[in-house]
Amino acid sequence: MGARCPILVAILLHALGLAAPASGQEAQTCIGDWSEAGPIVRREGLASMERVGRLARDRAGVAVVTSALCKSGEGYVYRLLVRGDRGQLKTLVVDARQPFGP
Numbered sequence: 104m105g106a107r108c109p110i111l112v113a114i115l116l117h118a119l120g121l122a123a124p125a126s127g128q129e130a131q132t133c134i135g136d137w138s139e140a141g142p143i144v145r146r147e148g149l150a151s152m153e154r155v156g157r158l159a160r161d162r163a164g165v166a167v168v169t170s171a172l173c174k175s176g177e178g179y180v181y182r183l184l185v186r187g188d189r190g191q192l193k194t195l196v197v198d199a200r201q202p203f204g205p
Contacts, residue, residue: 133173133182140172147179149199155181162203163195164188172199 134140137152144151149172150158156167165185173180179199186192197203 133171135169135171143172143179144199147199149179150181150202152181155183155197155202158203159183159185159195165193165195168192 134143143149152167152170155170159165159167163185165187167183168186169184171182173182173196180196181199181202183195183197184192185195
């Protein structure tokens with residue numbers, strides 16, 4: 104993988120919104136390190152990533168590849184890089200308190 108590794112990392116960071124925003128986009132604070140995000144999830148009463156992964160599979164038919172907790176306005180969202188049943192990758196942004204609806 105060698106030379107392609109930095110490119111893949113950059114793509115994943117951009118897909119999760121962890122890369123610097125392009126001009127004109129609202130800056131969003133995201134945490135991909137779960138040793139930092141975990142205490143926030145517990146303190147704020149947010150859905151766990153385990154639950155979000157199950158819901159993604161059961162309700163949206165996708166598998167979570169990577170995830171980040173992001174501060175969005177007054178609340179939090181999860182930015183998920185997911186893989187569909189045909190292998191396609193896409194980014195989903197779901198409410199961290201009620202992912203994929205009630």
